[in-house]
Every structure is written in structure tokens, then in C-alpha cells.
Amino acid sequence: LGGSISRAIQQMSNATVIDEKVLNDCLNEITRALLQADVQFKLVRDMQTNIKKIVNLDDLAAGHNKRKIIQQAIFNELCKMLDPGKPSFTPKKGKTSVVMFVGLQGSGKTTTCTKYAHYHQRKGWKPALVCADTFRAGAFDQLKQNATKAKIPFYGSYMESDPVKIAVEGVERFKKENCDLIIVDTSGRHKQEAALFEEMRQVSEATKPDLVIFVMDSSIGQAAFDQAQAFKQSVSVGAVIVTKMDGHAKGGGALSAVAATKSPVIFIGTGEHMDEFEVFDVKPFVSRLLGMGDWSGFMDKIHDVVPMDQQPELLQKLTEGTFTLRIMYDQFQNILNMGPIGQMFQMLPGFSAELMPKGHEKESQAKLKRYMTIMDSMTAEELDSTNPKLMNASRIMRIARGSGRQVRDVEEMLEEYKRLAKVWSKMKGLKIPKKGEMSAL
Ligand code: GDP
Ligand code: MG
Numbered sequence: 001l002g003g004s005i006s007r008a009i010q011q012m013s014n015a016t017v018i019d020e021k022v023l024n025d026c027l028n029e030i031t032r033a034l035l036q037a038d039v040q041f042k043l044v045r046d047m048q049t050n051i052k053k054i055v056n057l058d059d060l061a062a063g064h065n066k067r068k069i070i071q072q073a074i075f076n077e078l079c080k081m082l083d084p085g086k087p088s089f090t091p092k093k094g095k096t097s098v099v100m101f102v103g104l105q106g107s108g109k110t111t112t113c114t115k116y117a118h119y120h121q122r123k124g125w126k127p128a129l130v131c132a133d134t135f136r137a138g139a140f141d142q143l144k145q146n147a148t149k150a151k152i153p154f155y156g157s158y159m160e161s162d163p164v165k166i167a168v169e170g171v172e173r174f175k176k177e178n179c180d181l182i183i184v185d186t187s188g189r190h191k192q193e194a195a196l197f198e199e200m201r202q203v204s205e206a207t208k209p210d211l212v213i214f215v216m217d218s219s220i221g222q223a224a225f226d227q228a229q230a231f232k233q234s235v236s237v238g239a240v241i242v243t244k245m246d247g248h249a250k251g252g253g254a255l256s257a258v259a260a261t262k263s264p265v266i267f268i269g270t271g272e273h274m275d276e277f278e279v280f281d282v283k284p285f286v287s288r289l290l291g292m293g294d295w296s297g298f299m300d301k302i303h304d305v306v307p308m309d310q311q312p313e314l315l316q317k318l319t320e321g322t323f324t325l326r327i328m329y330d331q332f333q334n335i336l337n338m339g340p341i342g343q344m345f346q347m348l349p350g351f352s353a354e355l356m357p358k359g360h361e362k363e364s365q366a367k368l369k370r371y372m373t374i375m376d377s378m379t380a381e382e383l384d385s386t387n388p389k390l391m392n393a394s395r396i397m398r399i400a401r402g403s404g405r406q407v408r409d410v411e412e413m414l415e416e417y418k419r420l421a422k423v424w425s426k427m428k429g430l431k432i433p434k435k436g437e438m439s440a441l
Pocket of ligand 1: 188244245
């Protein structure tokens with residue numbers, strides 16, 4: 001896919017005269033690539049029309065950087081298509097919210113429910129899981145196993161066959177127990193679609209969820225639009241989670257889901273395990289869709305904002321791939337100083353959306369400072385270690401005491417470190433282009 005798009009743009013830039021035909025050929029090639037990435041036909045056509053309006057042939061002919069202009073236009077257009085214009089309902093810690101998960105069987109609902117619960121629990125919430133899937137044999141066992149592993153309270157029944165009754169009982173119980181995030185997992189049986197949608201409507205009416213999340217398998221292809229729309233017509237879907245992004249699928253169906261539900265994608269699933277779950281970030285997602293790789297924007301940024309004399313050292317560290325607590329400390333410092341390197345780190349996929357979400361800059365800064373205070377109580381050995389087993393319980397306890405924090409604060413900081421180390425490790429062995437050699441896409 002990436003090949004085909006870069007080829008299209010390459011061919012265009014080689015053409016001596018940029019006329020309408022060359023631009024059309026280029027757009028047709030890109031259309032094919034996007035269809036292969038499961039972007040819905042109608043959406044691709046809309047995009048094509050918009051691009052033609054935006055890209056001015058006279059500008060191209062006048063020798064402006066053609067590749068950049070077209071690349072940027074396509075990129076922006078796709079980003080816009082993933083933005084429904086309003087954020088989804090966001091649950092508040094300490095206030096009770098009911099979140100209902102819907103989606104076809106096999107899409108990853110039960111797995112994603114647990115990931116979503118675990119994600120919030122790590123941040124100090126009190127989540128709980130309710131199994132309202134009475135259709136599939138073993139559904140309750142699966143949820144129970146997941147929940148137990150993550151130490152999250154759960155509710156369900158082997159006997160009861162009425163999903164509405166279980167959903168209501170579960171929600172009531174966890175409201176009494178002051179849980180702040182009550183998650184209702186539902187069935188997604190394929191066979192009797194009408195019955196499924198009626199069931200979703202009833203569960204929703206009975207539990208009055210604050211948010212309904214539509215879970216979509218990234219590999220469902222062109223079926224995404226109709227599927228998302230069918231759910232939206234029975235319950236008021238307010239957000240989307242796209243699963244199995246670790247597979248081959250580029251996830252173009254996400255654009256369809258956003259268009260059909262008029263709701264944003266909030267997370268993506270990137271594996272079967274509990275922590276393979278990421279806050280959705282539009283730009284890296286679109287890069288991937290276009291086959292640009294997560295890092296191209298980041299690489300551009302390095303050359304744009306990092307002073308020349310600091311580039312080699314930083315790039316060296318990046319390509320080594322080792323991420324110690326000390327490197328994390330330095331980067332937090334950079335971010336807080338808002339220096340060029342700090343700005344750059346906010347471009348790192350997986351860094352910004354989670355660590356510094358837009359609109360929460362104050363809280364984010366406070367968090368980084370808190371993490372740094374904790375790290376101030378660490379020894380040089382701990383800061384420079386690359387051994388994940390080094391941070392044992394007694395060290396954690398000592399650091400908590402030393403920094404006047406709770407053990408769970410230290411653990412939270414270490415979790416964040418682990419997450420960032422994973423992001424960072426993807427840079428290992430990366431070929432870094434010199435300025436001026438930046439590939440088009
Ligand atoms: P449900 O029927 O919608 O509840 O789907 P499940 O949660 O039972 O998931 C169906 C299958 O997809 C299971 O084998 C999961 O382990 C797997 N799965 C779910 N999310 C992901 C993901 O993000 N990546 C991968 N590789 N597998 C996933
Ligand atoms: Mg399930």
C-alpha cells in the first residue's frame with residue numbers, strides 16, 4: 001500500500017508538466033490503495049473530490065513542492081474524516097458512569113472491556129465489569145477469568161438467561177458499591193441480527209448508559225460502515241474502539257465507523273493482552289493508513305526543531321533503543337521546559353496522546369513533576385538500569401518513602417516508564433534520513 005502511494009506521488013513529481021491528467025492518475029492510484037486499506041468507497045470518492053478542490057494546479061505548475069502539497073492535502077483530509085467534530089462523553093473519576101460495549105461476536109468486546117477497565121484502574125479508578133452476554137456459552141467464564149486476572153470486581157450468572165435482568169442487577173450492585181466506572185459487556189451473536197439489535201436496545205434502555213462504545217475488528221473490511229450504522233440505529237453509540245490493530249489490517253474501516261456513528265475513535269487494541277491498548281491518536285493512525293510508518297512525521301520534526309549540534313546525540317540514543325529511567329527523566333525535563341526537544345517528544349506516537357492529552361496541560365505537567373520527584377529518590381543504578389527486574393518491592397517501598405509518596409504512585413510511574421520504553425523500543429535500528437533526504441511518503 002505504502003509503495004503504491006509513494007509511487008503515485010513519485011511518478012507525479014517526475015512528470016515535467018503537472019496537468020489535470022497527471023493529478024488524476026495520481027489520485028486514482030491513491031484511491032486504489034485506500035480501498036485496499038478498507039476505506040469505504042464513498043469516503044474515498046469524497047476525499048478525492050475535496051483534494052481536487054484544495055490542490056491548485058497553478059500552484060503545482062509554478063514549481064512549489066508538489067509532493068508536499070499533495071501529501072499534506074491527503075493527510076489532512078483523512079485526519080478530518082476521523083474527527084466527528086465533537087468529543088465523546090468522558091467518564092469522570094469518582095462519579096458513577098455506566099459504559100456499555102456493543103459489537104458483533106468476535107470483534108473483541110469482552111477483551112476490550114477488561115482492557116478499558118484495567119486502563120482506568122491503573123489510574124486510580126474503581127471499575128467493575130458486568131457480563132450481560134447470556135447467549136454465548138462460556139461468555140461469563142471468559143469475563144470472570146479476565147476480571148479475576150486484573151483484580152476487577154465482576155458480576156454475571158451461569159443460570160439467568162435474561163441479559164436485561166443481569167445488566168440491571170450488576171449495575172445496581174456496583175452503584176451501591178460506589179464503583180465509578182461500571183462496564184456492561186453484551187452479546188454479539190451473528191445469526192439473528194434483528195434479535196441482537198432488539199436486545200441491545202433493551203439493555204440500553206434498562207441500564208441507561210452514559211456512553212455506548214462500538215467495538216470494531218480492524219479487519220472487517222468494507223462491512224464496517226453498515227455494521228456501525230446498524231448498531232447506531234438501535235443504541236446511541238458515542239465512541240468507537242478499533243481492535244486487532246496488531247494484525248495486517250490498516251484499519252481503514254475506522255473512517256467508516258466514525259462516519260456512520262458520528263463518534264470519535266477513542267482507543268485501539270493492539271494485541272490480546274491486557275495492556276495492549278492505546279489511546280487513539282489520529283496522526284500516527286493516518287500515517288499507517290497511508291503506509292507512511294509511524295515515524296516519518298517524527299523524523300521530519302527532529303530535523304525541524306532540534307538544534308543541529310544536538311541531533312547526533314539524540315538520534316544515537318533513539319536508534320540504540322534502550323530507554324532508561326534517566327532518559328525518561330531528561331525527556332520530562334525537556335517537555336516541561338518546552339524547549340525544542342520537548343516539543344519534539346510530543347510528536348512521538350504514543351507519547352503525546354497519553355502523557356499530555358490536549359486540554360489537560362496543567363494536570364499533565366503536574367504529573368510529570370510528580371514522576372520526577374519520585375525519580376529524584378532513585379539511585380544512579382536504578383536510573384541507568386536496563387534490567388526490568390531490578391525494581392523490586394523493597395526498592396519501590398524505599399523510593400516511596402524517600403519521595404513522600406505512596407507505593408502505588410511509584411508503581412504508576414514505573415508503569416508509565418514501561419509503556420514509554422515500549423514506544424521507544426520501536427525506534428531501535430531505525431534508519432534516520434539526513435535532512436533533505438526525507439522521502440515523500
Ligand atoms: P467478543 O466476542 O466481541 O467478546 O470478542 P472477544 O473479546 O472474545 O475476542 C475475540 C478474539 O479476539 C479473542 O481471541 C481475543 O483474544 C482476540 N482479540 C481481541 N482484541 C484483540 C486485539 O486487539 N488484538 C488481537 N491480536 N486479538 C484480539
Ligand atoms: Mg464477548
